[in-house]
Each structure stands twice: as structure tokens, then as C-alpha cells.
Amino acid sequence: MLLVTPLVQELERDFPNAKIDVFAKGVLVDIVFENYSNFGTSIKLSRKPAKDFLGYLKAWTKIVTSKYDLIINVDPGSKSGTIATKLAKSKYKVFGTAELKAITQFSDYRHMAKYPVYAYWSYFKIPTREISPLQLRLSTAEQEKGLKTYKSLQESNKPLICLFTYATGQKIYDSSWWNTFYEALSNRFSAEYEIIEILPVENISQFNHKLKHFYSKDVREIAAILNHAALFIGADSGMMHLAVSSGVPTLGLFKVTLPEKYTPYGGKSDYINTNDKSVDQMMAQIENTFSN
Structure with a gap:
């Protein structure tokens, strides 16, 4: 979750009035983004769906039924992330795979916090700028x-x-x-x-x-x-x-x-x-x- 904060800051810079939902496994999403004003809601995917099938189903239902302006898959190696990006309703979808060829120009593109930022830049043809740091935003x-x-x-x-x-x-x-x-x-x-x-x-x-x-x-x-x-x-x-x-x-x-x-x-x-x-x-x- 902390490695996603640079991307969230990029989106905050470009779309200051937008709200961002975060789809992820685990329970730390709300804690990490507690002081991000552009944070909308967390869609938590249970790590143990067999024990929490209703919660697991609820998360996927939220993804399938919601409509977004933009969806970014932050980890192209994630099966659930790729499936969610395919199923969710949005005109603009950044899968993180089609952009790979374009972002290899950056020597640090393999970094987990920077890869989705470069993919986002590539998708929208955004000029290069300094990537934001990992930031918890302590009050x-x-x-x-x-x-x-x-x-x-x-x-x-x-x-x-x-x-x-x-x-x-x-x-x-x-x-x-x-x-x-x-x-x-x-x-x-x-x-x-x-x-x-x-x-x-x-x-x-x-x-x-x-x-x-x-x-x-x-x-x-x-x-x-x-x-x-x-x-x-x-x-x-x-x-x-x-x-x-x-x-x-x-x-x-x-x-x-x-x-x-x-x-x-x-x-x-x-x-x-x-x-x-x-x-x-x-x-x-x-x-x-x-x-x-």
C-alpha cells in the first residue's frame, strides 16, 4: 500500500477534485490513506475467501457494478488486479502491460512504486517530471x-x-x-x-x-x-x-x-x-x- 502512494499523489496533482478508490488485499488501506483528501473508499479483497466468502463476493460485486473514469492496475503481475481492470466499467484503463515498451526508457522503471506512475504517464502522454516519494502523511x-x-x-x-x-x-x-x-x-x-x-x-x-x-x-x-x-x-x-x-x-x-x-x-x-x-x-x- 505504501508503494502505491506515489501514484495516488500523481493523480491528486492532475485531478485535484477526483476521489480514488483502492482495491487491495489486506486491512491496511484505510490506515495508509487516512490523511489523503482524495482517498474515496477501500475495496478490500479477503486473503482467505473460503473463510469470508460473503466479503470476498461483496468486493468483486463493488468492482463489477461501479463506474469509474479511470482504472489503473498498479501491478501487471497480479491476476486479481488484471481481472478487476478488465471487469470494471471505465472508458480509460491502464493495464500496465501495453505501456511496458514505452517506459523501459526509464532506468528505474522496474521499481514497484514507479512502474505504475510511468505507465500512467505513458498512457496519457504526460511529460516527465519528478516522481513523488512514498508518503504516509502524518498529521x-x-x-x-x-x-x-x-x-x-x-x-x-x-x-x-x-x-x-x-x-x-x-x-x-x-x-x-x-x-x-x-x-x-x-x-x-x-x-x-x-x-x-x-x-x-x-x-x-x-x-x-x-x-x-x-x-x-x-x-x-x-x-x-x-x-x-x-x-x-x-x-x-x-x-x-x-x-x-x-x-x-x-x-x-x-x-x-x-x-x-x-x-x-x-x-x-x-x-x-x-x-x-x-x-x-x-x-x-x-x-x-x-x-x-
Whole structure:
């Protein structure tokens, strides 16, 4: 959902009076687009249709019976997205496949957040412009509350470096890797920064909860804290994208997934290829992030 926010901002720019419905699996749509004035409604497709068949049927009924001015399939590899684009009523439909040849001119067209934007541009012959960043759009109240929590996590007035040690499948780094990384990070930056851990909803820590940490199930609360941090470092994950959308400089750790598809972008954000960098080289890249 966070990777869809750049496209929603593009549509907001071109059609300021339009309302945008978002058709997606999962329950986070309303949370992500809470502060987007152009957000219309969410059409949630159950991840487990056998257990929620009525809800599943209701979502597809809404797609088939509604009439839209424009439909954009943000992921051409999604079967449900492609089917929904075919079935929904609209004069203008961007499938994301017919536009592929035209958008390969962009070196970063494979990025999941940028691909649908380029497809949209290509369909309507829109001149190239800077793509919007991932953006959660925290309210002033959320930012102020986040700042209070952020300060409560500080043992001194040093800025915080936030680590996220969890991920799924092969993207995860084990405790040995993280302890080696933390030792180097602490030796290099502890004089100027404090280091804490942001825990996942599973409450799993590769430091065995020995590092000062923060835990919450509220993604907007987490983002509000990260918004005030000096740096976020974590494996390719939803939390990494949440950090980017909060506005904190983010370094994503990549070893199996494709950086060209998921890399953090905008501002000082970037990725670290942990397959071809030593720990010292990683520290040098972090140093460079702070100095730029």
C-alpha cells in the first residue's frame, strides 16, 4: 500500500477534485490513506475467501457494478488486479502491460512504486517530471505525539539510529550477523548517536531484546517516531517502506530481493548490498549518508 502512494499523489496533482478508490488485499488501506483528501473508499479483497466468502463476493460485486473514469492496475503481475481492470466499467484503463515498451526508457522503471506512475504517464502522454516519494502523511498531532515518544526513548540528547532486525524468509539476517553489525555501528557512531531497535508485530528481536527497543502494533505511531530519527536501517520489508514513508533517511539491507524493484528512494535513502560489502564498507556508506 505504501508503494502505491506515489501514484495516488500523481493523480491528486492532475485531478485535484477526483476521489480514488483502492482495491487491495489486506486491512491496511484505510490506515495508509487516512490523511489523503482524495482517498474515496477501500475495496478490500479477503486473503482467505473460503473463510469470508460473503466479503470476498461483496468486493468483486463493488468492482463489477461501479463506474469509474479511470482504472489503473498498479501491478501487471497480479491476476486479481488484471481481472478487476478488465471487469470494471471505465472508458480509460491502464493495464500496465501495453505501456511496458514505452517506459523501459526509464532506468528505474522496474521499481514497484514507479512502474505504475510511468505507465500512467505513458498512457496519457504526460511529460516527465519528478516522481513523488512514498508518503504516509502524518498529521501534526501524530508528529507531536511521536516526538514525545521519541524523546522518551533517548537516554541523552543524541539523535537515534533505529534498527529493524526482522524480515521474512531468506531476507532475514541472523543474530550473529546483527551482533557483528551492531558492534561495528556502535564503535563508529555511539559517540554521536544512540542506537535502538524497532520491534515487529511478532515481537522478535535478533538482539534477544537486550537493546533498548520500541514496540507497537500501530504503524502510524511507529512512523511518527521514525519521522524524528536520524537514520533507519533494516532489511527489505514493510517496516523499511514505512520508514521511507515517514521521511527518515533509510538504508535498506538487500541480499536476495531485487533492489531495482524495492529500494528506498528519495532524500538520503538508499540500499546496501550486503552480498558484496564488508562491514567496514557498510559503515563507510552509513557515514556518507550522514555527511550528505
